[in-house]
Amino acid sequence: MNQPASAYFIEERHDPNETHTLAVLVQNEPGVLARVIGLFSGRGYNIESLTVSETEAQKHLSRITIVTTGTPMVIAQIKHQLDRMIPVYQVVDMTETRRSIERELAMVKVRGQGEHRVEALRLADAFRARVIDATTESFVFEITGNTEKINQFIDLMRPIGLVEVSRTGVAAIGRGPEGM
Amino acid sequence: MSDKSHDPNQMTGAAMIVRALIDHGVTDIFGYPGGAVLPIYDEIFQQSQVQHILVRHEQGAGHAAEGYARSTGKPGVALVTSGPGATNMVTPLTDALMDSIPLVCISGQVPTHLIGNDAFQECDTVGITRPCTKHNWLVRDVNDLAKVLHEAFYVATTGRPGPVLVDVPKDVQFAIGTYHPPRKSDVHRSYAPRVKGEATQIRKAVALLAGAKRPVIYSGGGVINSGPEATKLLRELVEVTGFPITSTLMGLGAYPASGKNWLGMLGMHGTYEANMTMHDCDVMLCVGARFDDRITGRVDAFSPNSKKIHIDIDPSSINKNIRVDVPIIGDCGNVLGDILQVFKAEAKKPDIKSWWQQIAQWRARNSLYYKKSNDVILPQHAIQSLFEATRGKDTYITTEVGQHQMWAAQFYGFEEPHRWMTSGGLGTMGYGLPAAIGVQVAHPDSLVIDIAGDASVQMTMQEMSTAVQYELPIKIFILNNQYMGMVRQWQQLLHGNRLSHSYSEALPDFVKLAEAYGGVGLQVTKPADLEGAIKEMISVKRPVLFDCRVAALENCFPMIPSGKAHNEMLLPEQANDEATAKAFAGGKALV
Numbered sequence: 001m002n003q004p005a006s007a008y009f010i011e012e013r014h015d016p017n018e019t020h021t022l023a024v025l026v027q028n029e030p031g032v033l034a035r036v037i038g039l040f041s042g043r044g045y046n047i048e049s050l051t052v053s054e055t056e057a058q059k060h061l062s063r064i065t066i067v068t069t070g071t072p073m074v075i076a077q078i079k080h081q082l083d084r085m086i087p088v089y090q091v092v093d094m095t096e097t098r099r100s101i102e103r104e105l106a107m108v109k110v111r112g113q114g115e116h117r118v119e120a121l122r123l124a125d126a127f128r129a130r131v132i133d134a135t136t137e138s139f140v141f142e143i144t145g146n147t148e149k150i151n152q153f154i155d156l157m158r159p160i161g162l163v164e165v166s167r168t169g170v171a172a173i174g175r176g177p178e179g180m
Numbered sequence: 181m182s183d184k185s186h187d188p189n190q191m192t193g194a195a196m197i198v199r200a201l202i203d204h205g206v207t208d209i210f211g212y213p214g215g216a217v218l219p220i221y222d223e224i225f226q227q228s229q230v231q232h233i234l235v236r237h238e239q240g241a242g243h244a245a246e247g248y249a250r251s252t253g254k255p256g257v258a259l260v261t262s263g264p265g266a267t268n269m270v271t272p273l274t275d276a277l278m279d280s281i282p283l284v285c286i287s288g289q290v291p292t293h294l295i296g297n298d299a300f301q302e303c304d305t306v307g308i309t310r311p312c313t314k315h316n317w318l319v320r321d322v323n324d325l326a327k328v329l330h331e332a333f334y335v336a337t338t339g340r341p342g343p344v345l346v347d348v349p350k351d352v353q354f355a356i357g358t359y360h361p362p363r364k365s366d367v368h369r370s371y372a373p374r375v376k377g378e379a380t381q382i383r384k385a386v387a388l389l390a391g392a393k394r395p396v397i398y399s400g401g402g403v404i405n406s407g408p409e410a411t412k413l414l415r416e417l418v419e420v421t422g423f424p425i426t427s428t429l430m431g432l433g434a435y436p437a438s439g440k441n442w443l444g445m446l447g448m449h450g451t452y453e454a455n456m457t458m459h460d461c462d463v464m465l466c467v468g469a470r471f472d473d474r475i476t477g478r479v480d481a482f483s484p485n486s487k488k489i490h491i492d493i494d495p496s497s498i499n500k501n502i503r504v505d506v507p508i509i510g511d512c513g514n515v516l517g518d519i520l521q522v523f524k525a526e527a528k529k530p531d532i533k534s535w536w537q538q539i540a541q542w543r544a545r546n547s548l549y550y551k552k553s554n555d556v557i558l559p560q561h562a563i564q565s566l567f568e569a570t571r572g573k574d575t576y577i578t579t580e581v582g583q584h585q586m587w588a589a590q591f592y593g594f595e596e597p598h599r600w601m602t603s604g605g606l607g608t609m610g611y612g613l614p615a616a617i618g619v620q621v622a623h624p625d626s627l628v629i630d631i632a633g634d635a636s637v638q639m640t641m642q643e644m645s646t647a648v649q650y651e652l653p654i655k656i657f658i659l660n661n662q663y664m665g666m667v668r669q670w671q672q673l674l675h676g677n678r679l680s681h682s683y684s685e686a687l688p689d690f691v692k693l694a695e696a697y698g699g700v701g702l703q704v705t706k707p708a709d710l711e712g713a714i715k716e717m718i719s720v721k722r723p724v725l726f727d728c729r730v731a732a733l734e735n736c737f738p739m740i741p742s743g744k745a746h747n748e749m750l751l752p753e754q755a756n757d758e759a760t761a762k763a764f765a766g767g768k769a770l771v
Contacts, residue, residue, distance in 0.1 A: 026370075027368060027370055030318070031306060031307075031310065031318075034307070034310065035310060038310055038311055042311050073499060073503075076499060077496060077499075077500055080494075080495045080496035080498070081496050083495065083496075084340075084494060084495065084496055085315075086314070086315040086335060086368050086370065086371045087368060087370055088370055089369070089370040
């Protein structure tokens with residue numbers, strides 16, 4: 001097929017996308033999150049989930065966990081681009097290590113009466129979700145697990161009377177005695 | 181009175197800035213005053229160690245600082261005010277980021293209590309410049325200022341060099357705090373560029389080089405950034421291996437253009453022999469270049485049968501565009517030294533006689549051919565004449581962006597590094613004139629020439645006034661074809677010759693313009709007068725605008741057409757309408 005006239009070489013890439021979870025240890029200073037997010041938007045990378053919090057207050061260290069998708073070449077680029085930012089200490093590809101645990105917390109509000117309430121409680125029990133707020137016509141469940149489990153729970157709650165969901169995004173940590 | 185008042189390190193933020201400049205060996209800065217930097221200007225007024233060059237527009241300050249940096253290897257420094265002063269710096273900062281030029285920009289900011297209030301001349305400077313700097317800082321406490329300034333210089337000049345910006349609110353400039361001289365702990369512990377290449381990778385590289393039948397060295401701006409030692413080692417490597425060498429636009433001068441192994445520049449407007457050598461090679465050694473899209477052409481057809489070694493200090497340059505076989509992360513000079521050492525100890529010069537014979541055949545195509553005329557000056561001929569007239573002189577060349585830039589790269593032979601200042605990555609029209617000012621400030625007795633186009637040069641023409649004020653005898657050599665030549669060329673080749681807004685209906689009289697600024701104007705229209713006029717230009721010790729009227733419709737060849745590979749170049753003798761139409765198949769019908 002003919003390409004359109006262009007000063008640039010246009011090519012389509014067909015490498016399959018992969019999903020990776022990256023743990024990024026950064027100096028907690030003004031603008032550091034903006035730098036990381038700006039890198040993703042500026043270079044056209046995807047952010048599926050982003051979780052950030054200070055983890056070592058005395059050392060001013062924050063840990064950013066990013067779930068991203070891209071071709072293997074793009075994922076490698078993302079890691080290098082993150083690593084060369086001045087306030088970034090370390091970038092670990094939790095997916096590549098294959099030895100990490102990922103968790104997410106969600107609060108799920110469900111509204112309903114009669115049989116729907118019973119069904120909601122029954123499912124919550126099966127998913128080990130806790131009731132953290134209740135009224136005569138609603139529940140708020142707290143559920144922890146990997147992304148897939150939470151998605152599944154939310155899908156089940158939808159027909160019962162799902163009102164809204166608040167999720168923390170993914171946090172990840174490596175198995176075993178060693179730190180990052 | 182407390183003892184503190186006698187402490188020589190107690191000073192205002194503004195005084196700290198000037199003191200830090202002195203401590204980092206800065207002798208010249210480029211800037212423009214305004215409300216939010218007045219305390220700093222007051223300090224500058226009261227000292228004589230740092231000379232300040234007043235530009236006419238902040239963009240000019242940025243490019244002048246870039247020219248200064250590129251021609252000296254030292255960081256360039258720009259000082260601008262808040263708001264528009266800072267936003268006008270965005271282009272030079274981005275330019276410096278793309279071309280890895282060490283630049284330290286200090287910007288004023290509204291007082292801290294007004295930040296976020298939409299105060300007069302306020303803008304989110306660190307937000308705006310975050311993606312166009314290597315790093316930037318907003319200093320809210322005067323006691324952090326010394327540390328930040330020292331870190332700024334360190335970050336700008338180490339690893340892959342680049343621009344940094346320090347935003348200093350006006351109240352911090354007035355506040356008194358404690359200064360300290362540069363020390364190691366000023367730098368983020370998270371910042372530690374790798375300088376030395378991995379030994380196992382270096383061995384792998386040497387093994388590939390030693391076994392090569394059809395090798396090529398492809399060098400880039402990283403060699404020049406690395407310093408004089410890297411240039412020396414690159415030349416030695418060429419000598420020891422006998423390999424052919426080509427270079428990117430940014431890398432010109434690292435290997436001398438008169439050297440026998442020189443193939444000329446590669447890429448979109450590179451020579452036929454350089455691109456064919458790249459395409460057909462079996463081992464490619466890329467030193468401090470980044471496989472930019474102007475270099476590679478079609479990525480999936482780029483040098484398909486070669487093993488590729490890539491030396492770069494920035495890990496993110498590796499495998500960004502092209503997959504390589506042996507990546508070596510480290511400083512070019514350092515890694516080249518290690519490669520040479522291992523090569524000399526363990527390998528011998530491979531026999532590549534037949535490869536050189538092949539290259540000689542490609543060379544014989546004479547891809548930079550153009551037809552001279554007695555009636556009209558060909559732009560290529562103008563550059564060649566300029567080169568001949570300045571050969572052996574202590575000359576620095578800057579350029580704007582467009583056809584003239586490519587012709588300068590093709591026809592001006594660079595023998596040494598740091599002699600060629602051009603906007604490669606960002607392609608900033610208007611770069612060359614202010615850059616020439618920066619170069620001339622750094623090298624007051626040298627011949628500094630901006631090879632310009634009539635369109636580009638008007639983007640920063642106001643800096644002629646700066647050149648006149650500081651008696652900087654820069655020469656602006658304008659290849660005047662009355663078009664935005666490269667835009668017109670693409671329109672001819674790809675858009676059915678519909679020359680949409682690429683012709684300048686009204687150009688200034690450049691001779692009168694030069695005179696209006698207090699400079700010297702020269703014009704030449706006939707090939708016979710060219711040589712004499714260039715001589716006159718060189719002999720004038722004042723800023724010159726040289727209006728060189730050239731053939732209006734000349735195009736820049738050879739050229740890799742859009743979506744084509746290195747071995748599908750369009751050569752000048754083939755560039756008739758029919759062949760061009762075919763080469764650009766997929767483009768609109770050509771007239």
